[in-house]
Amino acid sequence: MKLSLNWLRELCPVDLSDEEVARRLTLAGLEVEGTEKRALPAGVVAARVTVKTPIEGSDHLNLCQVDDGAGVHQVVCGAVNYAAGDLVPMARPGAVLPGGKEIKRARLRGVESEGMLCSARELGLGDDHSGLLMLPRETRPGTPLDALLGLPDTVLEINVTPNRPDALSHLGIARELSALTGVPINLPAQRLPHGLVIAAAARVDVEDAQRCPRYLARVIEGVQIAPSPLWLQERLRSCGIRPISNVVDATNLVLLELGHPLHAFDLDQLAGARIIVRRAHEGEPLTTLDGKERKLTADDLVIADGEKPVALAGVMGGQTSEVSSGTTRLLLESAVFEGAGIRRTARRQALHTEASHRYERGADEGMAAQAADRCAELIVQLAGGTVLPGVIDLYPSPRPAAHIWVRPARVSAILGATVDAVEVDKRLRSLGLEPMDGMPERRLWKAPSWRRDLTREIDCVEEIARQRGLDTIPVEVPKAGVGETAAVPPDRVATSAARAALSARGFDEVLNYSFVAERDLDALWPDEGAPRAMRVANPLTVEQGAMRWSLLAGLLRNLGHNLARGARELMLYELGRVYLAHPDPRHPRGLLSWPDHEPRRLSLALTGQAAKRWTSAPAALDFYDCKGAIEDVLAALAVPQIEYSLAPIATLHPASCASLTVDGTVAGFFGQLHPQVAKAFDLPAHTFVAELDWELLLGKARPERKLHGVPRFPGIERDLAFVVDESVLAARMLAAIRAAETFGLLEHVALFDVYKGAPVPEGKKSIAYRLSLRAADRTLTDAEADGIVTTIKEQLREVLGAAIRT
């Protein structure tokens, strides 16, 4: 909300600098988010145009003789909206206009010009640039424009939280400032005529008192519609409201001053001189003041006359009953509408107004009468006419004031600082609460009508905290109870270890949005049986329309993004959730159910060529880079019993795709991207990916290590190369080697070479292993080692037809 400090100082005349006012409000929870200095340049004064003559050879320029109080000057002007005799702003030579333009004596079309006549926009007063700013005829030439407008002023932008509708006005902020400083509020009271005359002029019926708890109306006759005085226009402009006419401006001024929305109807345009507050009929049309024809629903509340809706209650007036230049009789509405209903209507109609903003948050029934009186008086001041004696006031069930028990001991306990009964009393009184009953240690307070947010003791605790300032609260670190500084949970240890392994291998971590383009998910699975993505109902873009069921959609886009920017070697990983459209098996149903299943996945994506290094030849990243990274991760987790096997899935190349099985459960897949998928993502064919089920792997991880000490006896190493059919899998050979040695002496087997080509026969390959043999309780002899090697050779020959390569 925008707040004029000049205005605020009228209501609460504090002797504090602008900065100090802003600081105090901020520290009381009314956060000042911005400050705007409003001032007019020096040297801008009111001036009367005495003579206006067209300049020959120009179709729009006039030469004016202008009286600025100090003398008559000639000024060239291009505007058209004025005549001789009018008063307008003139910038004298030397004046610097907003934007930095300095006014100088100049020659235009060969004619001397000794200043400039200004529009509102040129003076930084608003957006209006349709012509010169017109000043009241009675203004004395030479009067500085500042004085006419009530400038300079400072306007604060205040972030008013939704619980504080009372602070959405100058009065509301003044009340706060008064409570903070003790300076009393200065608000003139109105005295308007009482009586019953109004009853003959208009009639009001409220059909839905739940949605409209109070409807109050006054009638004013004999008004003359005209522009508002400049000071009033400036007040509205400084708060971001466009001046329209004296009557409309008066309602807006009161809105800004007291925070209560008002609406003026042209009474002569109300059929039957009636107001009916009712629900709209389904589909009923209404053209609002913004010129839009709206279709209403049965949930919308309208103000109708004898025939039709004339306003969308609490949101915006309608065109038919709009105050226009010919209006003379007004019905002034000062009502209270139920917030939730206004909010539904405003959202449905996508119409957020000053009025709806306040009603949604809760209007003050107590303010309705005061605001109507203030506004009626102001209208008569500005537009003439008379207020008919009497008021129509439908308020069948007045809202009871909240009564709250407050215990100073409780206040102290919540704040962690001692707040005694005297202080509680002082602070609550300063906010307008009244003591009703009770003792110092437990007192009953009545909340003021404008503080609808105060209903419970805790609300008062907060008020007291705000008033005394949160910096008065001591700093105390809570002690951790026994067992609360427990060891780091195993899954965090494991996850850190895995991340370290990936970092060490050169993988960069990425974080993608959880929502991706649905077509990217579709492209990941160019086949039947693709998982179904959950859709976002209101995404910002279609690129963020579907919840990912795989991290690969994001990672593949990351590869593309970086390749397009010149990256040559890309190794990326992401560890994050995917979103699967079935209930989480850990929380399937009941009170604590999860709506979907959100397991974590660890996914890798790599492509390109390892960077050129002088120490090694560049090599294209391939399947085994991908598998190596997975093996490192699994080693970091100490996952036992891992098996890899060829397992086609739609995302991967049918020849280069593997699944990873832990204890017989599939824990992920990896391999080369299927050419179709690579093409869909515009990626090179040699792109490798992996996606691992992180929940499953963490469940299998054994992060706690047991050490076995240093071997006490020497071991023996033997290298063996076997020649086998090309089709024989390495895993099969390893299993056969292990199976052949039954005494537990084969400590380790390392595959160190795979070779195809001469002299190995066509269709065969040579695979070499280094066997590490060791006995735990004695020194192994060469003879024993020879025996083991012989057994292994024989077994492999028998089982796999392996020949020994020598």
Next chain:
Amino acid sequence: MIDEINRLLEEGKAELASASSEAQVEAARVKYLGKSGSLSALRKGMGKLAPAERPAMGKLVSEALSRFESLLKDQQHKIGEQALQRDLAREKLDVTLPGRSQKRGHRHPVSQALDDIVEIFARLGFHVADGPEIEWDLYNFEKLGIPSDHPARDMQDTFYLDLATQPEPPPGSPPTEGAQKQLLLRTHTSPVQARTMLAQPPPVRIIAPGKVYRCDSDITHTPMFHQVECLHVEQGLSMAHLRGTLDAFAKAFFGSSVKTRLRPSYFPFTEPSAEVDVSCAACGGKGCRLCKQTGWLEVLGSGMVNPDVLAGVGYDPEKVTGYAFGVGIDRLAMLRYGIDDLRSLFENDVRFLEQL
């Protein structure tokens, strides 16, 4: 015989002295000490001497042999030394060439900051709790004191889910217009508060890190970002404990010279509520562009758990109190690493990522 010994010794000495390679030394060794070497032969010739002469002569021969061996060793050593020096002088290495390098990977700044934050809270005695990102309206709003049609919903623009088959919402869910509005992307990590308290009696001392979502995208907003929720409910907790925890956290994350400031604010699920500012590290609190000249940076929202929230999960607000806060991790990461556009965090450009 004595002459012979001396002659051979002198001869051998000279030969050794002139030997300039290991091979020449070895040749000299073979010539004098080998099986048929001339000095070795002297020992064999002993048999021809008279028995009386043998001891004295034997001693002389032994001395000559050991003398020669000693000279031989010296020469071998000397030549070895020379060879080593030659080799050392021959080897040339450019020590300024880069070492054998290995590509190093980089953590994502947000994930790194998140880990650090979890670590800090672990030290303060907080356990990690968890909740779904696709969340029921019940937990994201209702249980936190934000019913539908409440203006506080404007504070968080919400993404909703559009599901072919709608799962059954948990009991107690509010009736809403169209079942679709029951499921949303959580707008904060606060739903974990209600979930945790419903699942266990007090005391509760948790943090809940994770992704959250709001329909917003500009230089300081991304539609997805990260928060850590902190909740502590126990007997006798006050706002002083909130301040203490915040202060300890801020100092651990930003450094011990950082100051914190609480500013009253509003969140439906805490009361009293406060925004927390930390002193601007860029300018030391004097005011700069980053802190909009205020010297303070807003980093999180906090407060005492609203008694209605406690009552809503079956706790007795007269017996236990609590404090809670939610930290925007991405913003903390931005401040810590000096990142000026939040969106760059999710572009995943390696030229950005590899700076960490």
